[in-house]
Amino acid sequence: MALKLAKPDPKICVACGACIHQCPREAIQVVRGICAQVDADACIGCGLCRKACPADAITIVERGEEK
Ligand code: SF4
Ligand code: SF4
Numbered sequence: 051m052a053l054k055l056a057k058p059d060p061k062i063c064v065a066c067g068a069c070i071h072q073c074p075r076e077a078i079q080v081v082r083g084i085c086a087q088v089d090a091d092a093c094i095g096c097g098l099c100r101k102a103c104p105a106d107a108i109t110i111v112e113r114g115e116e117k
Contacts, residue, residue: 054095058086062107069099
């Protein structure tokens with residue numbers, strides 16, 4: 051399993067969906083049009099979603115620190 055994980059901040063995310071199309075693992079989706087959510091099992095922590103986010107809502111964290 052990857053050491054890192056993408057963590058969208060629900061207080062900052064504007065649910066634009068820009069991150070979804072960048073993910074090579076289809077690990078991120080916008081749930082109920084409210085906030086991006088990451089499938090922790092699929093995410094490899096590559097950071098492409100973070101680069102694509104216009105709101106700077108995604109942080110790449112070490113696994114175990116994501117809660
Ligand atoms: S860090 Fe990479 S694998 Fe994880 S959700 Fe973002 S784009 Fe997908
Ligand atoms: S690109 Fe950023 S603001 Fe847009 S849905 Fe993804 S995390 Fe939310």
